[in-house]
Amino acid sequence: MTEYVYTRRNLFEAPEYYHYAQCNQAGYLEAWRNSRRDFVGALVQARYEAAGPAAREAEPLEARLAGLTAEVGQAGRVSADAADVVHRLVHKYEVSRRLYQRYAGDWRRLEGVPAAGLQTYLWFAQLLILHCRHIPRDRQKLSTLLKVCDALASLDPATYSAAQSRALEAILAAESELVDQLAREFQ
Amino acid sequence: MILTDTLFLATPSYRSRAYAQAMSAAGLLPARVIALPGNEPIWEGAAEITVALRPGRTARFRPGETVAETFACLGVPVVGAVSADVNSVEFIDQLRTYPEPVLIFSGPGGVIVRAPALGIGKRFLHVHGGYAPQFRGSTAFYYSILDEGTIGATALWLTEVLDGGPILDRRRYEPVPGIEIDRIQDPLARADLLVDVLEGRQREGRYPDGAPDGVDAHTYYVIHPVLKHVALDRTGLLQH
Numbered sequence: 001m002t003e004y005v006y007t008r009r010n011l012f013e014a015p016e017y018y019h020y021a022q023c024n025q026a027g028y029l030e031a032w033r034n035s036r037r038d039f040v041g042a043l044v045q046a047r048y049e050a051a052g053p054a055a056r057e058a059e060p061l062e063a064r065l066a067g068l069t070a071e072v073g074q075a076g077r078v079s080a081d082a083a084d085v086v087h088r089l090v091h092k093y094e095v096s097r098r099l100y101q102r103y104a105g106d107w108r109r110l111e112g113v114p115a116a117g118l119q120t121y122l123w124f125a126q127l128l129i130l131h132c133r134h135i136p137r138d139r140q141k142l143s144t145l146l147k148v149c150d151a152l153a154s155l156d157p158a159t160y161s162a163a164q165s166r167a168l169e170a171i172l173a174a175e176s177e178l179v180d181q182l183a184r185e186f187q
Numbered sequence: 188m189i190l191t192d193t194l195f196l197a198t199p200s201y202r203s204r205a206y207a208q209a210m211s212a213a214g215l216l217p218a219r220v221i222a223l224p225g226n227e228p229i230w231e232g233a234a235e236i237t238v239a240l241r242p243g244r245t246a247r248f249r250p251g252e253t254v255a256e257t258f259a260c261l262g263v264p265v266v267g268a269v270s271a272d273v274n275s276v277e278f279i280d281q282l283r284t285y286p287e288p289v290l291i292f293s294g295p296g297g298v299i300v301r302a303p304a305l306g307i308g309k310r311f312l313h314v315h316g317g318y319a320p321q322f323r324g325s326t327a328f329y330y331s332i333l334d335e336g337t338i339g340a341t342a343l344w345l346t347e348v349l350d351g352g353p354i355l356d357r358r359r360y361e362p363v364p365g366i367e368i369d370r371i372q373d374p375l376a377r378a379d380l381l382v383d384v385l386e387g388r389q390r391e392g393r394y395p396d397g398a399p400d401g402v403d404a405h406t407y408y409v410i411h412p413v414l415k416h417v418a419l420d421r422t423g424l425l426q427h
Contacts, residue, residue, distance in 0.1 A: 018410070023419070024416070025425070028412070032413050073367055102417065140330070142411075143407075144412055147411055150219075183420075
């Protein structure tokens with residue numbers, strides 16, 4: 001039986017680089033969908049037990065991504081600024097599987113700045129989704145989105161606050177739609 | 188025919204094996220092979236695979252045959268590299284001891300050759316698995332299958348820009364249904380293009396300088412397995 005193996009460990013602690021993936025089994029897509037469905041089920045279940053989010057100040061990258069996501073959503077197009085931010089963060093995430101709370105103006109990593117929190121990855125995923133919807137032939141961004149979703153789905157569902165849990169459920173639904181759309185191109 | 192100006196740097200891989208066998212079949216041999224240390228991949232499939240790569244070019248590939256085995260009776264010396272790290276001082280010092288100015292590069296996947304190694308007066312001939320500059324980077328051929336239904340190969344001189352060096356030649360290939368890509372089709376496509384470049388060098392007496400091309404350049408990162416699966420489905424490579 002085909003299984004989807006990429007969310008079995010915490011990918012924030014032990015990153016996955018996907019070299020020479022064995023995914024040529026006919027049932028692979030179904031296995032991936034089942035894995036996501038099981039995670040969403042657990043996410044919804046854990047939501048009822050989740051505490052409310054503790055009040056905190058947004059991290060700088062988190063705030064910027066939230067702003068860009070709102071901007072792209074309202075404008076219905078990907079601005080040059082949003083496209084540049086997505087491009088830079090895709091590179092950073094693909095190379096190190098980490099984002100940081102803040103970067104220098106030229107996107108260099110700053111000494112001593114801590115790794116970004118979960119909310120930043122949730123906004124990053126949402127911005128990637130908007131980018132993929134507006135520029136569907138940019139397969140690289142969809143590939144990165146799938147990796148970010150793997151990482152988010154590799155955590156204990158109880159990690160997420162109720163608001164984050166709902167956001168992640170919507171992200172995984174959108175991810176599934178984008179994959180379906182791609183698969184339909186070749187049917 | 189020994190190419191007296193050419194070294195072959197080979198890590199244990201199917202790509203190195205495809206290069207060695209293609210060079211042997213074309214009768215265009217490097218002056219020596221530098222073998223990087225590492226574990227040889229174990230092949231458990233058919234001993235020989237025949238692939239019609241393009242009109243007029245059919246490749247016969249023995250995936251289980253190592254580079255050393257291919258060159259054993261052809262008079263090409265195989266020497267061991269002092270380090271698996273092509274950017275190490277020890278390896279660079281070793282390279283300096285050889286007079287050949289051109290090095291066919293078949294190093295480990297994902298390794299970027301840095302300035303100190305690129306600056307020793309030798310040119311690194313690399314065949315990238317993608318049609319550059321539109322498809323630079325890792326697993327670029329899976330992205331090109333999704334975008335245009337082809338796999339590509341580009342022969343270029345290595346520079347510090349990933350797959351961005353001067354281009355010697357490039358070609359698109361139609362994927363062959365039923366032949367796996369990672370271990371067979373991609374190595375054979377690259378080897379096919381490599382032989383074209385070597386034949387050109389043989390005709391002209393020198394390697395071309397190549398031409399830079401950065402128009403519409405896109406750099407890709409390792410494709411996610413779900414997208415790879417869709418690409419494999421498109422080329423009829425799923426196991427039912």
